[in-house]
Amino acid sequence: MGGVEGYMYPNEINLYWSVLIVVYPYVTGLVAGAFILASLVRIFNVKEVAPTYRLALLTALAFLIVAPLPLLLHLGHPERCFEMYFTPHDTSAMAMFGYVYIWYLMAVLLFEIWLDFRHDIILTARSSKGLKRAFYVLLSLGSNNTSEHSLAVDERAGWIVTLIGIPSAFLLHGYVGFIFGSIKANPWWSSPLMPVVFIFSAMVSGIALVLLVYMFTTRARHREIDMPCVDTIARYLLYIFIIDFVMEMLDLVHRIYVADESFRSINFMVHTKLYFSQIVLQIYIGTLVPLILLGIVQVTRLSPSLRKAIYALSAALIEIAVVSMRWNVVIGGQLFSKSFLGYTTYKIGLITHEGLFMAVFLTLLPLAFLWVLVKILPPWPELKRGMNRVASVTMP
Amino acid sequence: MKNFRDSEHLLRFAFLFAMVLALFLIVRHFVVPKSFGEYGHYRGAAIGETAARPIHFAGQSACATCHTDIAATKQAGMHAGVHCEACHGPLAKHAADPASVQPPKLDTAVLCVRCHAASAAKPKNFPQVAAAEHSGGLVCETCHHPHSPAIQSEGAK
Numbered sequence: 001m002g003g004v005e006g007y008m009y010p011n012e013i014n015l016y017w018s019v020l021i022v023v024y025p026y027v028t029g030l031v032a033g034a035f036i037l038a039s040l041v042r043i044f045n046v047k048e049v050a051p052t053y054r055l056a057l058l059t060a061l062a063f064l065i066v067a068p069l070p071l072l073l074h075l076g077h078p079e080r081c082f083e084m085y086f087t088p089h090d091t092s093a094m095a096m097f098g099y100v101y102i103w104y105l106m107a108v109l110l111f112e113i114w115l116d117f118r119h120d121i122i123l124t125a126r127s128s129k130g131l132k133r134a135f136y137v138l139l140s141l142g143s144n145n146t147s148e149h150s151l152a153v154d155e156r157a158g159w160i161v162t163l164i165g166i167p168s169a170f171l172l173h174g175y176v177g178f179i180f181g182s183i184k185a186n187p188w189w190s191s192p193l194m195p196v197v198f199i200f201s202a203m204v205s206g207i208a209l210v211l212l213v214y215m216f217t218t219r220a221r222h223r224e225i226d227m228p229c230v231d232t233i234a235r236y237l238l239y240i241f242i243i244d245f246v247m248e249m250l251d252l253v254h255r256i257y258v259a260d261e262s263f264r265s266i267n268f269m270v271h272t273k274l275y276f277s278q279i280v281l282q283i284y285i286g287t288l289v290p291l292i293l294l295g296i297v298q299v300t301r302l303s304p305s306l307r308k309a310i311y312a313l314s315a316a317l318i319e320i321a322v323v324s325m326r327w328n329v330v331i332g333g334q335l336f337s338k339s340f341l342g343y344t345t346y347k348i349g350l351i352t353h354e355g356l357f358m359a360v361f362l363t364l365l366p367l368a369f370l371w372v373l374v375k376i377l378p379p380w381p382e383l384k385r386g387m388n389r390v391a392s393v394t395m396p
Numbered sequence: 397m398k399n400f401r402d403s404e405h406l407l408r409f410a411f412l413f414a415m416v417l418a419l420f421l422i423v424r425h426f427v428v429p430k431s432f433g434e435y436g437h438y439r440g441a442a443i444g445e446t447a448a449r450p451i452h453f454a455g456q457s458a459c460a461t462c463h464t465d466i467a468a469t470k471q472a473g474m475h476a477g478v479h480c481e482a483c484h485g486p487l488a489k490h491a492a493d494p495a496s497v498q499p500p501k502l503d504t505a506v507l508c509v510r511c512h513a514a515s516a517a518k519p520k521n522f523p524q525v526a527a528a529e530h531s532g533g534l535v536c537e538t539c540h541h542p543h544s545p546a547i548q549s550e551g552a553k
Contacts (some may be wrong), residue, residue, distance in 0.1 A: 007516060009517060010517050086423075086424045086428050087432060106416065114409060118405065142408060145402060145405060150401075157403075157406055
């Protein structure tokens with residue numbers, strides 16, 4: 001049989017979870033990560049990061065809208081997805097997740113964005129006419145109060161929402177790790193560290209993404225990149241990335257030390273089929289290189305332009321690391337037989353509905369959504385008209 | 397009062413939230429079948445609907461009332477445990493009215509390998525053959541009698 005070495009059970013020969021299931025945790029991870037970055041400003045009072053606050057929220061929203069699409073496309077009957085909401089099975093983690101998703105979308109992300117932009121929305125509505133005005137009035141839900149006190153209420157409510165949002169973001173992404181971690185039939189997945197590793201890698205990928213988006217959009221708008229801001233983001237990125245790396249290594253060391261009956265199989269895979277994506281891409285290029293680069297910035301004094309280049313490069317490499325980590329988990333977990341006697345091959349389609357093009361399209365689609373969102377609700381720090389939470393940003 | 401006027405917009409969002417929830421509940425009310433959950437996590441009425449469907453299989457004992465000889469042959473051979481309709485397909489209509497409903501002819505080239513094609517996933521002691529090599533392109537029936545498949549006599553080849 002094509003692509004099979006050794007002995008596979010018949011149901012293991014073809015992979016059921018395709019590249020779209022790789023895209024899915026990657027995209028949800030970006031949502032959670034971007035939101036955590038936003039919470040740095042709100043809850044943890046890291047003022048330097050404030051210029052990315054709104055951008056991070058919109059990024060999270062754009063990616064959250066796309067997050068279910070890979071799952072739906074993967075299903076044979078996507079129209080049945082509503083049954084999960086209408087008649088959920090209370091013992092199914094997947095069914096419960098549908099509610100976590102809606103909760104996160106409605107109660108956390110939309111609400112927080114609405115609170116933060118309400119003032120701008122009202123001002124835009126007042127200063128425009130016709131359809132545009134109607135649209136913004138609709139967005140404001142008819143509220144027209146911009147008194148100091150009402151803005152303070154927004155601020156307070158936003159703080160509470162973010163506070164609730166942090167565990168929600170962890171839940172949103174921890175769940176993905178939970179699903180994999182609780183598949184006890186698969187030794188590559190079944191590990192209580194899985195949710196933890198997923199959350200930390202999610203934070204890393206989301207923060208790196210917002211960093212990239214911020215640097216890119218600022219460039220594109222011919223503005224100065226706020227160095228204290230990117231320096232701080234890079235520092236947090238480094239810290240969280242170290243934790244993430246340590247967690248993943250802990251998982252690895254634990255596997256090597258325990259060396260249970262699956263170890264020979266997994267070890268073989270990591271040295272053959274997964275060598276490039278796991279060792280080369282994920283660990284060397286995607287993790288060690290950015291860790292060293294970001295570390296160098298911490299201990300030396302480099303010029304701003306060099307630092308910016310390093311940040312952009314590191315962030316891009318980190319995205320590669322996280323995508324390959326998702327790949328190694330999802331695809332890697334299906335390449336070996338539960339009999340530990342054989343291996344199969346994943347043949348990725350190109351233009352099938354679960355193929356490579358679709359995966360790339362779905363990963364880029366959120367950026368298109370982000371572009372639209374940014375047009376509707378400009379998040380740029382210099383436009384922040386409401387209460388000037390950001391001391392370092394002065395009005396133009 | 398002033399306090400309320402300044403946080404009234406929060407209620408607007410809460411209202412939106414409540415509207416979505418209400419819409420969800422209304423749609424749910426209409427799309428979830430009435431008998432859902434009656435016995436368990438499924439549509440209760442499905443049981444009645446399934447029970448009302450016509451029966452397609454007559455069962456081996458029904459066949460044996462008329463085809464006594466074949467039933468006896470089969471019972472003595474290696475296919476004793478394989479019921480008539482596992483090969484012949486559902487024949488309740490034929491059993492009820494043999495004169496007007498003729499069972500379809502079977503093609504042994506397809507039928508037998510369905511169970512006997514060699515596969516590593518089958519238990520070792522189950523008789524299985526690599527059909528193409530084993531039969532040399534002939535249909536299985538040339539050498540094996542379907543109702544008593546084991547080859548004992550020398551004349552069988």
